Amino acid sequence: MPDQSPDAPQSRQPAMAQGERRLSLSPGEPPALSDAVPPGPAEVIAFVPADMNAVSSVPADPERAVAYQRHCAAIVESSDDAIISKSLDGIVESWNPAAERLFGYSAAEMIGQPMTCIFPPERLAEEAYILEHLRQGERVLHFETVRRSKSGRQINVSVSISPIFDDSGRIVGASKIARDITERFRNQHVMWLQSNYDSLTGMPKRALFEERLDQLIAEAPAQGARLAVLYIDLDHFKQVNDGLGRIAGDQVIAAAAGRIRDGLRDTDSVARLGGDEFVVLLSPTASGDEIERVAKHVMEQLREPIQIETETVYISCSIGCSMYPQHGADAEELVRHADLAMFDAKTAGRNRLRFFAQPLEVSAQEQLKLGAALRTAVAQHELKLVYQPVVCLRTGQVHKCEALIRWHHPERGLVSPAQFIPLAESTGAIRDIGDWVFHEVTRQLQLWQARFGPDFQVSLNVSPLQLAPGAQDVGDWVRALRTAGVAGKSMVVEITESLMVQPEAGIAARLHALREAGVQLAIDDFGTGYSNLNNLSQMDLSFLKVDQSFTRRLGQPGRDHALVEAIVGMARSLGLQVIAEGVETKEQEAVLRELGCDYGQGYLYARPMPAPELERYIARQRAARPDLA
Numbered sequence: 001m002p003d004q005s006p007d008a009p010q011s012r013q014p015a016m017a018q019g020e021r022r023l024s025l026s027p028g029e030p031p032a033l034s035d036a037v038p039p040g041p042a043e044v045i046a047f048v049p050a051d052m053n054a055v056s057s058v059p060a061d062p063e064r065a066v067a068y069q070r071h072c073a074a075i076v077e078s079s080d081d082a083i084i085s086k087s088l089d090g091i092v093e094s095w096n097p098a099a100e101r102l103f104g105y106s107a108a109e110m111i112g113q114p115m116t117c118i119f120p121p122e123r124l125a126e127e128a129y130i131l132e133h134l135r136q137g138e139r140v141l142h143f144e145t146v147r148r149s150k151s152g153r154q155i156n157v158s159v160s161i162s163p164i165f166d167d168s169g170r171i172v173g174a175s176k177i178a179r180d181i182t183e184r185f186r187n188q189h190v191m192w193l194q195s196n197y198d199s200l201t202g203m204p205k206r207a208l209f210e211e212r213l214d215q216l217i218a219e220a221p222a223q224g225a226r227l228a229v230l231y232i233d234l235d236h237f238k239q240v241n242d243g244l245g246r247i248a249g250d251q252v253i254a255a256a257a258g259r260i261r262d263g264l265r266d267t268d269s270v271a272r273l274g275g276d277e278f279v280v281l282l283s284p285t286a287s288g289d290e291i292e293r294v295a296k297h298v299m300e301q302l303r304e305p306i307q308i309e310t311e312t313v314y315i316s317c318s319i320g321c322s323m324y325p326q327h328g329a330d331a332e333e334l335v336r337h338a339d340l341a342m343f344d345a346k347t348a349g350r351n352r353l354r355f356f357a358q359p360l361e362v363s364a365q366e367q368l369k370l371g372a373a374l375r376t377a378v379a380q381h382e383l384k385l386v387y388q389p390v391v392c393l394r395t396g397q398v399h400k401c402e403a404l405i406r407w408h409h410p411e412r413g414l415v416s417p418a419q420f421i422p423l424a425e426s427t428g429a430i431r432d433i434g435d436w437v438f439h440e441v442t443r444q445l446q447l448w449q450a451r452f453g454p455d456f457q458v459s460l461n462v463s464p465l466q467l468a469p470g471a472q473d474v475g476d477w478v479r480a481l482r483t484a485g486v487a488g489k490s491m492v493v494e495i496t497e498s499l500m501v502q503p504e505a506g507i508a509a510r511l512h513a514l515r516e517a518g519v520q521l522a523i524d525d526f527g528t529g530y531s532n533l534n535n536l537s538q539m540d541l542s543f544l545k546v547d548q549s550f551t552r553r554l555g556q557p558g559r560d561h562a563l564v565e566a567i568v569g570m571a572r573s574l575g576l577q578v579i580a581e582g583v584e585t586k587e588q589e590a591v592l593r594e595l596g597c598d599y600g601q602g603y604l605y606a607r608p609m610p611a612p613e614l615e616r617y618i619a620r621q622r623a624a625r626p627d628l629a
């Protein structure tokens with residue numbers, strides 16, 4: 001005897017909301033086969049009216065009718081699909097051999113039993129829902145669901161169910177054809193898992209994480225929930241790879257993933273974004289203190305030694321945090337802001353937590369204060385330069401870097417250049433700051449030329465205002481280079497595209513003086529302005545830097561591919577080299593290389609770092625490939 005069904009379902013409403021997907025993002029294992037994308041009734045059952053008046057295909061002649069019925073019976077008996085009929089109460093009335101094979105119950109066992117014997121408990125609501133529609137003369141086609149065999153095995157089936165009418169047109173039962181789609185479902189499921197879950201750690205990837213976060217945000221107003229995103233990046237992970245090899249590096253990543261998971265609460269979610277980067281959703285969070293407690297716990301867990309065969313590895317991580325609703329309206333913005341905060345944590349020395357700081361909404365009075373503070377920033381040694389490597393896409397080697405400025409305000413902490421450079425330009429402080437940057441880069445080049453060879457180049461950003469009449473005496477710079485014994489060609493001055501639109505005669509003359517001294521020129525953020533190509537060819541440039549907004553979208557459908565291709569082609573025809581900014585993925589790198597781009601710069605290779613760290617970065621790289629140094 002088959003098991004009797006448990007209590008009949010109370011509700012005839014679909015068990016799941018339309019389009020809902022039950023995703024396991026908890027710090028546990030990836031979802032089991034039956035958890036992933038389960039079809040809920042409302043999601044997949046489409047009812048269509050049955051045609052009661054369809055002309056019967058049973059011949060009128062009694063002899064031929066008997067023969068016809070014999071043929072039908074033979075078809076039912078030999079069918080590979082389960083063919084079943086049941087009464088309107090859901091009691092099985094016929095059960096063909098294919099149904100016996102598929103569900104493991106014999107016809108003798110099933111006839112007279114409720115159909116729900118083969119329903120898993122969580123699917124019981126489907127039967128009442130389907131019967132209700134059958135009674136109204138509707139049928140269901142190719143409804144994909146799950147049934148259970150006699151041995152308890154879950155079977156994915158596609159079922160079509162139609163009402164059976166008697167001669168007077170009354171509905172007296174239902175016929176059901178069920179086909180086993182377990183194999184197809186399993187293949188789809190494996191593909192879904194592969195594209196949504198990271199194979200090394202078993203964690204969800206970014207898309208699932210953002211989907212889950214957006215879902216919680218959508219529910220948040222009703223529940224008044226507060227959410228937090230932690231962006232976790234292992235510190236100096238490259239050294240682990242360089243020292244122990246990538247396979248051991250993978251083991252460290254897997255161990256770190258386990259520790260992060262263990263450090264979270266059951267309600268939290270975690271994903272691996274790629275490389276040594278993870279993102280955590282804390283849900284719900286009551287306070288900043290609670291966030292800090294969880295983040296510190298994760299940091300402590302990661303600091304515990306990791307044993308990889310005979311090696312003991314010590315790692316740490318930097319964490320950036322953004323909170324909903326204060327720091328972003330959707331998943332994309334929250335993750336981006338947590339990433340920025342993580343970057344602050346790196347800059348502040350790593351192995352720490354930083355919260356996202358809103359861009360300063362500076363009132364007029366505060367602006368005055370900030371402007372005054374900026375004027376003394378140079379004298380107070382509050383400005384620092386960090387350096388981001390520029391990688392040759394052909395060889396992978398680094399012979400260039402870009403100097404980027406940072407302002408460590410004594411009270412506000414790190415103020416981003418996007419905030420203070422416009423202020424420096426409007427207050428005139430840009431001249432002192434620009435001068436300081438130039439001399440600092442010259443001093444650095446003096447050291448690096450001896451260490452990395454005469455071809456090593458550092459680029460620096462120069463504001464158009466520094467080159468305006470009455471501003472910088474370029475002659476001073478040229479003299480400073482000579483005094484320091486630094487060859488002009490070691491320095492690249494990056495100017496914005498806006499300077500090319502209508503270059504003033506004075507500016508052109510200053511740029512020309514720099515070129516005469518051997519200094520090379522690059523156009524920064526190329527592609528965002530409206531360059532006058534005629535001016536471009538007259539400016540004696542050496543490099544075009546493709547703006548990161550184009551690089552970021554490379555590999556995605558759209559016009560950016562064609563645009564970058566056109567920029568590279570144009571640069572080639574003008575004899576310029578091309579540097580792509582904002583390279584973040586191997587795919588972008590491959591496309592850029594294929595397009596003939598010369599250099600790449602971006603997080604794929606390294607974030608901007610202090611000078612001593614860049615020295616170690618380059619030394620490590622050259623030690624690995626001395627032939628290319």
Ligand SMILES: Nc1nc2c(ncn2[C@@H]2O[C@H](COP(=O)(O)OP(=O)(O)OP(=O)(O)O)[C@@H](O)[C@H]2O)c(=O)[nH]1
Pocket residue numbers: 233234235236237238239241245246247248249250253274275276346350603604605606607
């Ligand atoms: N073993 C292993 N390494 C990876 C994987 N994906 C990326 N990486 C490496 O992970 C390193 C990540 O380096 P970054 O995060 O840029 O820099 P870092 O050395 O960790 O230094 P900071 O983040 O600045 O502290 C790079 O060397 C990548 O090549 C992976 O799947 N396995």
